[in-house]
Amino acid sequence: THFRLQSRSTPKNVNRCKRTLAEIAVKAVLAVADLERKDVNLDLIKVEGKVGGKLEDTELVYGIIVDKDMSHPQMPKRIEDAKIAILTCPFEPPKPKTKHKVDIDTVEKFQTLREQEQKYFDEMVQKCKDVGATLVICQWGFDDEANHLLMHRNLPAVRWVGGVELELIAIATGGRIVPRFQELSPEKLGKAGIVREKSFGTTKDRMLYIEQCANSRAVTIFIRGGNKMMIEETKRSLHDALCVARNLIRNNSIVYGGGSAEISCSVAVEAAADRYPGVEQYAIRSFADALDAIPLALAENSGLSPIDTLTAVKSQQVKESNPHCGIDCNDVGTNDMKEQNVFETLIGKQQQILLATQVVKMILKIDDVISPSDY
Template identity: 40%
Template sequence: VENAKIVLIDAALEIEKTEFDAKINIESPEQMDAFLKQEENMIKGMVDKVVAKGANVILCQKGIDDLAQHFLSRKNILAVRRVKKSDMEALAKATGAKVVTNLNDLSAKDLGYAQLVEERKIGDNKMTFIEGCKNPLAVTILIRGGTERIVEEAERSLHDALCVVGDVIEEPKILAGGGAPEMELSKVLKEYAESLPGREQLAVMQFAEALEVIPTTLAENAGLDPIDIISELRAQHEKGKTWAGVDVDIGKVGDMEKAGVFEPIVV
């Protein structure tokens, strides 16, 4: 469905059962026909309320009667039933639609919008894709992989990346990565420690050396010789190269600013 006008319904499009057990005595074919006709009219009335507001896509948190599906199909309206509550909340944020609990309260302003709504088969599963929303406040990222382990690893990496983006949005300040800030701070603290007496000097020196654990760990994780890397980093920072850090892409010390390696200041 293109240019979809979406209605989110937290109500069943079907004849609900009564709270109490009840029996209807039908004594003739005419009564049976009248009973079925009344049921059909009630369901058709529900569908007409949606159609009257201009919707062409229905996402329902509860059930949709087969007869209602038939009437909706005749009106070229796509209907999806049994949508999870969490998905309904996300869809409301994405499409701008308002979740309606009573069809009698439905109005045109409750509808959401998407450029395209269609069903696709991904692997063995059928999924409904809703794309091209205006100013979406929620999106879905589909992760696929050859094995469950690969998918889980990709999900963790993606989660970390999204958290970094969130941190930058909250505190829009960044600094160089690759252990460059820690090495520069270590150098400055060592210089400062020389001006201190006795135990104070030792304490500051120990803290300065502790900061070098970060670039050391980066080098080890990248399969590099940490001793050579730390020695080179110290030499580079002594020469005033503040941005010198561990560049894991080239496997040696590099300029983090030129390499575009940055991290949020809140990390």
Template identity: 35%
Template sequence: MMAAQPKGQELFGEGVKRTSGGEARRYNMLAARLISEMVKGLLGPRGMDKVFVDIMGEVTLTKDGATLLRKIDVEHPAAKVLIEASTAVDNAVGDGTTSVVVLAGALVARAEELLELGVLPATISDGYRRALATAMDALLSHAIKHANNSDRKTMERLATTCLESKAISSCMEKERIARLVVDAVMAVVSDPASGRLEIDDVKMEQKPGSVQDTQLVAGIVIDKTVDSSSMPKSIDNAKILLIDYDLDSKKNTRADAEIGITLPAQIRAYLDEQAFELRRKVQTIIDSGANVVISRGGINTLAQTMLAHAGIMSVRRVKENDLWWLEKATGAKITRDLDSISQSDLGYAGRVCERFVGDDRMVFVEECRNPRSVTILLRAGSAKVLDEFHRSILDALNVLRDFVASPSVVAGGGAAEALAARAVRESALTVEGREQLAILKFADALEEIPLTIAANAGMDVIDVQAQLRAAGTKEKGKGGGWCGINALERRVQDMLALGVIEPLAVKEQVMTAAAEVADLLLRVDDVVMAKPAYYTHTHSDGTTHSHRGGKQVHDHFDKLGKQQRPMHHYY
């Protein structure tokens, strides 16, 4: 007698769920569309902000799609794919994180319509790939290429366009801040011909205050104070010594140690020897000619007194990142052996001084010679707004980095997507069979970007779509027809003439990533989900992992403080 054949769920253990066939595909696409709908309201200058409150009660106010998606905790694999695509675009080009999710959601929605008509997933996938190639060719052929990747006027227009769609656009200082961001980039790009710009060379310090007080410092601002009131608060023509050393006799070792003492006099001898060694180290610093000492370690009272008598300013316990920034700005070399200090180890700054910034005091290391690292001192009314302004400026820096690496631009405001959609729609006429339907749907999905911008601005979507298509046909042959959405005036206009531009690299990355996500979700027809043995959770920095006790309040920073916060990426 033959044994009974196992049926479906009987193959799997307890807690395992399986969805297959068309049902799995529908659930995947539904999850992708729900994520897309969540971030649609962020797109464009008239987009609204989102507020997220995590399980710890931490509030995040943002208009950045990647920031919001990194913080929400989702279980469905399709939703995770879309979030990972947004993060990948953020890491690659630093902008377009909301656009990629909106476009991917539109592609998935159009694919669902074709599936209901009986079009096979493979046919849709082939049509999407062909349409993507056509869209890329259209953008490449119409993009404005610049021979000079450090053209200041173009860079200011790029920064202004980027900031216009961020929360920082609500302040009256956005144009000045755009120029300030360009100044920062021009200062740290030593060789424009290399096409390289390190975003982390631009430090951003935040303090509550007025946005009008936001400034660029040709050097480094440290959120510390001068160690002693008897030290000078300002030094001109500063010779700076950076040390990664602890000038504190009580903390001369991190290893467990024992000292055998048999007589009371040996205690005094031991303490005297410690003080003598400390004085010798400090005297070495004084003899080096430095008049400013900045240390990652501690500086005890005795060392501070000796330095103050010599007219030397000292700042202790600065972050490792600050020491790295100071090294690039001043030309100093970080010293870890005080017995071998040379003149080449010293850096220079025109002035080092302590100033009040709001209610706090900060140390300014400024007027550096050809600094390879500068500081943007960002001011705003509250900590939450400061974090969002930080993200906005970081996006602008990334956009300028993209331009420096590849100096080609296209018009913004959805104009690039509208132009690509026209090219894709025209190419569909040369294709026979059901694949033509997929290509036409791809063109419709591309138009979702300008239409969403228009909807967020309160414009009539049907009228806007008709105007975009008519304007594109009318302007064909007159420079490409960069017609898009001027959300501020709620009109369909030539965005290139208005100076609204974006890097070509951002558009290429957005379209490619969105098409890849749609293709991936189309090809999945079986989803098997097992109940996790460990609790999966997401931290505020976007790190997702699983381990026991994940539901409890915890962090992953080592208790000795070795792990410093990242430069900007924690935003």
């Protein structure tokens, strides 16, 4: 099934890639959707952006992208069938606390301390290797000496990874976050088919791709663009598209767009007004007039004569008994929104009308308005 997602607020610079971005949004939502429960957890879709490249280079990665690189430049840039230890504890020898003091007055004492620290760190590295880890991802940093030892012991590592990224990595790889080093065990390791470091052109920017994860229900949309504003604009447009696709998973009922739904509701409400003999008739007719505001605005924004266009479409709906007639914004040559394939989600439309009605009710509850001239 192909969806064509188009937001009225989509900026012109994003518009040229709307087909590609719409498909990425749909694929991302379907990848994380729980179709049995008809629910989508949008937190599993990470939207990452990096300046550089073209908007067309935007891609969907079935895994996690972390804006970090391997802690040592000589560590391997690609690891296959990776077993990942996810640590939130310091991965380095313990340091003396501030209230303690270590006096080193001879070279021998310094040598002993250095050897002790190295031995302690060697044991930590060996523990990781014993449980089967081939990559360590740590929330905290480790000093240059520890980094050098890791490189020599052939244990690639990534440091200073944020808490949100760690959680997503744990979800995607099926691993457990290890808060205490002593609790590290083989069943707590995450699994990923490929972990690779990718550099961008001639810049020093590098990012870590964790793909083909054990639990692929976490994806990343990686946006490229010429400048920061372009990326932020694309993020906002993609969020709209993701929400539309999520609404279709929750409830796949749709209404046709172009103001056709509002016009058919307005016709039905006006017809219903005649059944009320009292003063309620005025309120009901006002509601019908309010519904006409959407197609009027659409016609005006499209450069058409608002009142003439609306009355023509409304009479066409009544005459043909076709509730799919709307405003032909793109000048396609047909008013039938079903033929144009323009639609909106039923959930979205219900929320719009419901919220607008609630705002009016809230304003009507105010008893009196005090103007500045009253003082």
